[in-house]
Amino acid sequence: xxxxxxxxxxxxxxxxxxxxxxxxxxxxxxxxxxxxxxxxxxxxxxxxxxxxxxxxxxxxxxxxxxxxxxxxxxxxxxxxxxxxxxxxxxxxxxxxxxxxxxxxxxxxxxxxxxxxxxxxxxxxxxxxxxxxxxxxxxxxxxxxxxxxxxxxxxxxxxxxxxxxxxxxxxxxxxxxxxxxxxxxxxxxxxxxxxxxxxxxxxxxxxxxxxxxxxxxxxxxxxxxxxxxxxxxxxxxxxxxxxxxxxxxxxxxxxxxxxxxxxxxxxxxxxxxxxxxxxxxxxxxxxxxxxxxxxxxxxxxxxxxxxx
Amino acid sequence: xxxxxxxxxxxxxxxxxxxxxxxxxxxxxxxxxxxxxxxxxxxxxxxxxxxxxxxxxxxxxxxxxxxxxxxxxxxxxxxxxxxxxxxxxxxxxxxxxxxxxxxxxxxxxxxxxxxxxxxxxxxxxxxxxxxxxxxxxxxxxxxxxxxxxxxxxxxxxxxxxxxxxxxxxxxxxxxxxxxxxxxxxxxxxxxxxxxxxxxxxxxxxxxxxxxxxxxxxxxxxxxxxxxxxxxxxxxxxxxxxxxxxxxxxxxxxxxxxxxxxxxxxxxxxxxxxxxxxxxxxxxxxxxxxxxxx
Numbered sequence: 368x369x370x371x372x373x374x375x376x377x378x379x380x381x382x383x384x385x386x387x388x389x390x391x392x393x394x395x396x397x398x399x400x401x402x403x404x405x406x407x408x409x410x411x412x413x414x415x416x417x418x419x420x421x422x423x424x425x426x427x428x429x430x431x432x433x434x435x436x437x438x439x440x441x442x443x444x445x446x447x448x449x450x451x452x453x454x455x456x457x458x459x460x461x462x463x464x465x466x467x468x469x470x471x472x473x474x475x476x477x478x479x480x481x482x483x484x485x486x487x488x489x490x491x492x493x494x495x496x497x498x499x500x501x502x503x504x505x506x507x508x509x510x511x512x513x514x515x516x517x518x519x520x521x522x523x524x525x526x527x528x529x530x531x532x533x534x535x536x537x538x539x540x541x542x543x544x545x546x547x548x549x550x551x552x553x554x555x556x557x558x559x560x561x562x563x564x565x566x567x568x569x570x571x572x573x574x575x576x577x578x579x580x581x582x583x584x585x586x587x588x589x590x591x592x593x594x595x596x597x598x599x600x601x602x603x604x605x606x607x608x609x610x611x612x613x614x615x616x617x618x619x620x621x622x623x624x625x626x627x628x629x630x631x632x633x634x635x636x637x638x639x640x641x642x643x644x645x646x647x648x649x650x651x652x653x654x655x656x657x658x659x660x661x662x663x664x665x666x667x668x669x670x671x672x673x674x
Numbered sequence: 675x676x677x678x679x680x681x682x683x684x685x686x687x688x689x690x691x692x693x694x695x696x697x698x699x700x701x702x703x704x705x706x707x708x709x710x711x712x713x714x715x716x717x718x719x720x721x722x723x724x725x726x727x728x729x730x731x732x733x734x735x736x737x738x739x740x741x742x743x744x745x746x747x748x749x750x751x752x753x754x755x756x757x758x759x760x761x762x763x764x765x766x767x768x769x770x771x772x773x774x775x776x777x778x779x780x781x782x783x784x785x786x787x788x789x790x791x792x793x794x795x796x797x798x799x800x801x802x803x804x805x806x807x808x809x810x811x812x813x814x815x816x817x818x819x820x821x822x823x824x825x826x827x828x829x830x831x832x833x834x835x836x837x838x839x840x841x842x843x844x845x846x847x848x849x850x851x852x853x854x855x856x857x858x859x860x861x862x863x864x865x866x867x868x869x870x871x872x873x874x875x876x877x878x879x880x881x882x883x884x885x886x887x888x889x890x891x892x893x894x895x896x897x898x899x900x901x902x903x904x905x906x907x908x909x910x911x912x913x914x915x916x917x918x919x920x921x922x923x924x925x926x927x928x929x930x931x932x933x934x935x936x937x938x939x940x941x942x943x944x945x946x947x948x949x950x951x952x953x954x955x956x957x958x959x960x961x962x963x964x965x966x967x
Contacts, residue, residue: 387864388778390870391777391778391779391870392777392778392779392780393779394773394777394869394870394871395773395777395778395779395782396779398769398770398772398773398777398870398874399769399770399773399774399785399845401766401769401770401839401840402766402767402769402770402789402840402842402845403770403785403789405766405836405837405839405840406788406789406792406840406842408807409800409804409807409836409837410792410795410800410842412803412807413799413800413802413803413804413806413807414795414799414800414803416803416806417799417800417802417803420802420803473697476690476693476694477694479690481687481690483691483694487694487698489953490698490701490702491697491698491701492956492957493701493702493705493946493949494701494704496895496942496945496946496949496956497899497938497942497945498898498899498901498917498941498942498945499899499901500899500901500917500920500921500941501917501920501938501939501941501942502704502938503921503924504920504921504924504934504935504937504938505704505707505708505935505938506704507924507928507934508707508708508711508931508934508935509704509707511931513722514719514720514722514931516703516704516707516724519722519723519724548700548701548704552701553960556957556960556961557960557961559961560961605796608796609796609797609798611902612901612902615902615921616921616924616925619925629798630798633798633801633802634902634906637801637802637805638805638906643802643806646802647802647803650798650799650801650802651799653796653798653799654795654796654798654799657796661794
């Protein structure tokens with residue numbers, strides 16, 4: 368008798384738990400519904416349709432017609448597109464390594480507890496608070512060839528600075544400088560968090576074994592920071608391949624095509640010329656390039672870790 | 675021996691500042707330079723050599739910035755848009771993040787992974803179709819049910835708020851925080867018969883204040899500084915954001931450096947003020963984004 372009651376009790380509990388579980392699942396779906404629905408509408412569908420669009424001649428005014436690989440073939444002969452790719456490669460090759468090295472060096476310096484460390488950290492971080500447009504505007508004035516801050520300071524030491532933004536050879540370098548100025552603070556903070564994550568015991572035991580400072584750096588700090596470096600490297604790279612704001616605000620892609628970046632071209636082609644099919648093909652080509660570079664990075668990173 | 679190491683320490687300290695101070699100057703000088711320019715008379719702006727400490731100042735450039743273009747309006751527009759972004763991301767991000775961390779349902783991990791994968795897709799790839807989605811949004815802006823005939827959400831703030839209302843980053847960020855909170859809290863309330871939303875809202879949400887603060891700042895800054903997307907979907911000058919206004923101003927009046935600097939500083943001020951009051955949350959937010967990959 369008692370045995371039987373226990374059985375039914377268990378049964379009721381199981382049913383109740385099942386009901387509770389179902390209620391919880393329903394609430395779970397409801398809770399994620401806003402994010403998922405918006406994701407489908409504004410990310411999921413666009414990714415698929417971007418791919419489709421790149422095979423059409425869609426121009427907003429008429430209906431899209433399938434043109435096969437025509438857009439992609441056109442890309443290979445599009446000198447301006449090739450130029451924009453070379454421009455952005457130049458930018459990435461300059462910007463990313465400089466960003467990694469500078470933010471690492473600064474983070475290492477600030478990782479010691481000396482008076483003023485917090486103040487320095489704050490100062491280095493402040494440029495990162497500015498918007499790309501405000502920074503671009505301020506730097507347009509700093510880089511003014513006659514009255515700008517940079518060339519005036521250079522003239523103190525007898526150097527005649529170039530017309531930074533009007534010169535094809537210095538325009539992109541100027542953008543590298545501006546974006547470095549803006550970006551170092553944020554990555555410095557990420558590096559500092561990474562440094563905090565390296566166990567102090569590692570350093571202590573290495574010191575006991577008689578390791579010197581350089582050995583500590585090369586055998587503990589750098590390997591300990593590898594995930595951080597990888598993260599900063601890959602995020603800076605993905606971001607810098609999509610350079611737009613500064614190239615748009617400071618130089619309008621010029622002089623000539625010296626700072627025309629792929630995103631600038633996509634914006635222009637898609638929203639000014641309304642060649643959305645062709646612009647989508649450009650966007651996908653850029654996506655593939657970014658992807659290839661990311662995969663190479665992942666590979667290099669994992670093979671280094673295996674060593 | 676002892677004296678030698680003290681001397682070495684001392685030298686190191688000096689070297690430390692010799693390295694740090696010039697970098698600090700590079701970082702801060704552009705602000706000082708734009709600040710003094712914004713208060714100088716035009717003749718002083720174009721003086722050679724540089725007048726480092728102006729002996730007379732004017733507010734004319736600030737007046738120009740607000741009167742030649744509706745800069746106050748742009749400021750208010752951006753503030754409104756960034757604030758809406760914060761509110762919606764905090765709410766939907768927490769709601770979704772909580773569900774992914776604490777509720778059990780089929781497909782939870784798979785859906786979460788799909789959401790996360792959007793980080794890998796560069797924004798530029800989805801920009802054009804996103805524009806088309808906005809333009810062809812059914813039943814608004816003169817569109818029929820198939821999204822044809824009108825302009826959809828273009829030129830409305832929905833075009834900016836809606837696509838980013840529940841960003842994958844907000845969901846991810848909040849999930850990582852909820853995961854660290856104990857599950858027993860929910861189980862105890864469930865036994866007492868509390869509903870799931872109440873458990874989320876009155877038990878877990880009050881515990882997430884530091885995470886919410888960091889996310890709020892992160893979202894506000896992103897919204898405030900956003901440029902390309904608003905420029906694409908808005909063409910009514912009355913609706914323009916501050917970044918659009920500043921860019922147009924410096925493009926059209928590219929020799930009026932005083933007003934350009936005044937405009938730039940005004941465009942930076944809200945974030946600077948936020949930073950002064952909530953520095954640790956800025957640092958937390960950005961350090962977090964680096965730690966979790």
